[in-house]
Amino acid sequence: MRKKIILLALSTVLGVGIAMAAEQSQDRSASPQVGQTADQGRGDPQRHVQMLTKQLNLTADQQKQLLPIIADRQQQINTILHDSSLSK
Numbered sequence: 001m002r003k004k005i006i007l008l009a010l011s012t013v014l015g016v017g018i019a020m021a022a023e024q025s026q027d028r029s030a031s032p033q034v035g036q037t038a039d040q041g042r043g044d045p046q047r048h049v050q051m052l053t054k055q056l057n058l059t060a061d062q063q064k065q066l067l068p069i070i071a072d073r074q075q076q077i078n079t080i081l082h083d084s085s086l087s088k
Contacts, residue, residue: 009066012052045071
């Protein structure tokens with residue numbers, strides 16, 4: 001049962017990541033609102049954990065396990081986004 005919950009959480013994280021990527025590609029053409037930067041609130045692992053906790057009613061133990069996974073995922077995304085050897 002625990003493995004199913006973790007698998008569900010990871011699937012949700014990937015789904016959220018895909019949705020955020022689609023949203024970001026649409027938002028790139030729009031300028032930020034007054035008082036906001038283009039990257040404000042994006043890529044915060046703790047915020048993702050909070051969102052998933054609310055959606056999935058995660059326990060404190062599940063949150064602790066999920067945070068490093070999401071943080072590592074975000075670091076990998078940032079590495080790819082800032083890799084000048086990749087085409088854009």
